[in-house]
Structures are given as C-alpha cells and as structure tokens.
Amino acid sequence: MSVTPLKALPLDQLRERTSAKWRTYPDDVLPLFGAETDFPLAPAITRSLTEAVRIGDTGYTGPDPGLRAAYAGFAQRRFGWTPDAARMRSTCDVIMGVVEVLRAVLEPGDRVIVTPPVYPPFYDGIPEAGGVVERVPLRDTGEGWELDLPGIEAALSGGARAVLLCNPHNPTGTVHSRGALAEVAAIAARYGAVVVSDEIHAPLTQPEATFTPFLSVSEDAARVGFALVSASKAFNLAGLKCALMVAASEEHTALLHAMPAEVEWRTGHFGALAAVAAFAPESDPWLDSLLAALDENRRVLADLLAAHVPGARYRIPEAGFLAWIDLSGLGWGENPARRIRREARVALHHGPMFGDEGAGHVRLNFGCAPEVLREAVERIGALVRS
Missing domain, CATH: 3.90.1150.10 (Aspartate Aminotransferase, domain 1)
Known part of the structure; x- marks a missing residue:
C-alpha cells in the first residue's frame, strides 16, 4: 500500500x-x-501537549508517565523486539544518558572507542564521564561504510573498556548489519568490555534496510550492552528533553537503578507526554x-x-x-x-x-x-x- x-x-x-x-x-x-x-x-503529540497546557499540567514528571511501556510497544511493532520495561530508566536526552551509563561502568582514564566520522557530542560526552576517546574509524567499502571489526578488537585487546556505537550511524546514515553488531558483542564479551548503542535514529530506518536493536542481537549483546533511545529525532522533540536508557541483563539493570534519582528527575514532563504519544500506535x-x-x-x-x-x-x-x-x-x-x-x-x-x-x-x-x-x-x- x-x-x-x-x-x-x-x-x-x-x-x-x-x-x-x-x-x-x-x-x-x-x-x-x-x-x-x-x-x-504528529497529531497525537499536538493533542497531548495542548491538553497539558489547557489544564496547567506543567509540573514535575510523574514516576510512571507510561513512557517505558510505550517504547516497548513501539519497539515490538517497528523492530520486532520487545524490551523489558522494568529494565529501562528515563533521563534528559541521549547524550546525558550516554554520559551517565559510561560514568557507571568506567574507571577514570578508561578508553572508549568511537567510530568516526561520528556525532560530535560523543567527543565531549566521553571525557565528561571520565573516559578517553579512542578512534576506530568506519571502513569505506567503496559502496558504503561498515564497522572496522578488526580495529575494534585491536583497541579492546589493547585495553579499551567500552564501545560507543551510533546505530543507525550519524552522519552517514548507515544501518549496521545484524552480523556486524553480533561480532561487536562477541568481541566485547571476550574482553570484558561494555557496548553503549545510541539508537536515536532507529525509527527513521527506510524500508529497504533492517534496523537491529543491539540488545536483541545475541546473549552476548544482552550481557554487555546498553541502548539509548528517544522519540526526539524522528518526531522533532529535541527541545522537550526525554530519553530512555535500556538494559537487558540483571547486572546492567542494577546499574541503571543505582543511578542517582536526579538522573531520572531530569526527564522533561512535556518530553515524556510527547514521547508516549509518539510511541503510540496512533502515530x-x-x-x-x-x-x-x-x-x-x-x-x-x-x-x-x-x-x-x-x-x-x-x-x-x-x-x-x-x-x-x-x-x-x-x-x-x-x-x-x-x-x-x-x-x-x-x-x-x-x-x-x-x-x-x-x-x-x-x-x-x-x-x-x-x-x-x-x-x-x-x-x-x-x-x-x-
């Protein structure tokens, strides 16, 4: 159709x-x-925010605005993956979530792999979390770009402690393959490293490509990974400040829940309302x-x-x-x-x-x-x- x-x-x-x-x-x-x-x-977002303004619903974000369940339903419909809402926690935006996750898993001075050319705030977020940027550029195949898997393994075997992925990749628009993501997960598991996957552009994957949520790739990925997701790019909500940090293991869920309450209090109330509407089937x-x-x-x-x-x-x-x-x-x-x-x-x-x-x-x-x-x-x- x-x-x-x-x-x-x-x-x-x-x-x-x-x-x-x-x-x-x-x-x-x-x-x-x-x-x-x-x-x-999206009309559902306009209605939600208009009603909130009408009734003066402009206070603090509630303890459960429905955001986690809404994203789980969206991921199931759009990606064929149903993350556990109990393994999510919200915050202000994806980069803030990246910083908080890295802060929870790194020791000061630990090296974090990025895959340039890549979203500029990665270069600032890693030092904010106490880490050091290690560059492993994408490989240009002549037809597109792909992750340099041998380069990532070399960096992890040399002591890097984490990989910060951009999937889909900004700025190239590359949707990393399931096989490549599974290999990243296996390599990270081999060296006891963590993978943090920024998946903010995932809802904008075109039909000829298949977006694969990193945490869904394999048991290794579920064990080593975190995902950062938001409605902000697809639905143009960046100013409303709302993102989700997602885990898939008991250990990483415990790390999310051990974060200070202030990390979640930074979630914008209008951001949460808008994201619930964005992630609804109606949108x-x-x-x-x-x-x-x-x-x-x-x-x-x-x-x-x-x-x-x-x-x-x-x-x-x-x-x-x-x-x-x-x-x-x-x-x-x-x-x-x-x-x-x-x-x-x-x-x-x-x-x-x-x-x-x-x-x-x-x-x-x-x-x-x-x-x-x-x-x-x-x-x-x-x-x-x-």
Whole structure:
C-alpha cells in the first residue's frame, strides 16, 4: 500500500519558530544544519501537549508517565523486539544518558572507542564521564561504510573498556548489519568490555534496510550492552528533553537503578507526554508518511547534486534525514561549510566536527520541503560555477 509523503511546513511559518535552526542565522540563510525537521508534529503529540497546557499540567514528571511501556510497544511493532520495561530508566536526552551509563561502568582514564566520522557530542560526552576517546574509524567499502571489526578488537585487546556505537550511524546514515553488531558483542564479551548503542535514529530506518536493536542481537549483546533511545529525532522533540536508557541483563539493570534519582528527575514532563504519544500506535501512520517524504528527499538530493554540484560525492543514506557529502574535490578547504554559508547563504553542519574523516565534508539536513532542498543545492551550484 502506497503512503502519502508528509508535507513540510512553508518557510514563512517555519521562520516563526524560535528554535536554534531558525534563530542562529539571518533570514536570508537557508538553515540545513542541525537535526530539526520542518514537518508538522504528529497529531497525537499536538493533542497531548495542548491538553497539558489547557489544564496547567506543567509540573514535575510523574514516576510512571507510561513512557517505558510505550517504547516497548513501539519497539515490538517497528523492530520486532520487545524490551523489558522494568529494565529501562528515563533521563534528559541521549547524550546525558550516554554520559551517565559510561560514568557507571568506567574507571577514570578508561578508553572508549568511537567510530568516526561520528556525532560530535560523543567527543565531549566521553571525557565528561571520565573516559578517553579512542578512534576506530568506519571502513569505506567503496559502496558504503561498515564497522572496522578488526580495529575494534585491536583497541579492546589493547585495553579499551567500552564501545560507543551510533546505530543507525550519524552522519552517514548507515544501518549496521545484524552480523556486524553480533561480532561487536562477541568481541566485547571476550574482553570484558561494555557496548553503549545510541539508537536515536532507529525509527527513521527506510524500508529497504533492517534496523537491529543491539540488545536483541545475541546473549552476548544482552550481557554487555546498553541502548539509548528517544522519540526526539524522528518526531522533532529535541527541545522537550526525554530519553530512555535500556538494559537487558540483571547486572546492567542494577546499574541503571543505582543511578542517582536526579538522573531520572531530569526527564522533561512535556518530553515524556510527547514521547508516549509518539510511541503510540496512533502515530505510526504519521511516521510512515514522514519516512515516505524523507525517502523522496534523499533521492532528489542525489539528482540535484549530480546536476548542480557534480564534484560532490554522496551516498543515499539508509536511515535518518542527514546527508554526508564529500566536497573535497571542489578545493574549498577542510571546512567547506564556512564558504557555503558565507557566499551561498546556506548553513550546513561542519564536516571536521565529526572527526578527521570529516575534512572536506558537510552534513546536510534534508528534513525539509523539496523546494527548499532544491533552492539550497542550486545556490551551492551557483557558487561552484562562479
């Protein structure tokens, strides 16, 4: 059955927003940086938040807002996995959850593997937790990216104590295979290490790919792993501050429950209300429509780049609304986003922020109207021609 793609809101309406995407740069700049999207909220979320405002339900987050059960149901419907709601705990956002989990399992100075190019806050969260970043870059196969399993094993055998995964991967949009994840789990189990899997982009996996929750992969994964999940990326709820830390073993569940109460008190009340609505079956059709819109945009972007920026190298992502684009062939230096913003008036995320592998790259947010995407790429194309 075909799904009608969700329509993005018009630019004049979007510019009424006061979030970072719409207040960081002047109105003549098209903002395609960051991870906010331009679509209307899922109707169930709008109703939930509107009713909360109507009755003044703006206090502290309750002890059981239904968040854990809602996510368990969502994961079962969307991923074929039913995590145990009793093995979850909420907090403010995914990176805060990463920090708290790492703080619970690391000794000061322990090394934590990241797989660049990767989400920039990983580089800050690990030191905040007392760890040291160890880089094991993704491998470029020529057709896509994959985890460097021998590199991960070498780092763990050399004393690294944890792996911080991004699955699906930001910025490449790679959905790591079940086999690769199972091997990471086996390697971690062999060396007594922990795997923390950031799965915030999982709901945005396109139909031709299969997202595999790390904790569901194997007994090893359940024993060594934690997952961090949130509705914030798929449903555009980042400002409402709500995420879940998920365990699958008795030992890791005990670690979650031993965290200070303040870790859970940081959960935003509106974030919890919105996430319950997002994870409800009622919001599944909205999510399907969003995926259809993003599917169109990721393919339109490939055509636009080929027509207007022929020196760009771009692989259509398997998940998310973020495009990782190599512009190193244009000779615009290590950080081409600076020139693009200054001269083309298009704001993109700076590639070098994702690690050394980001030199010459930009990250573009295509969670917008097709006409906005076209205008942005045409502006960059004009800069190429000049």
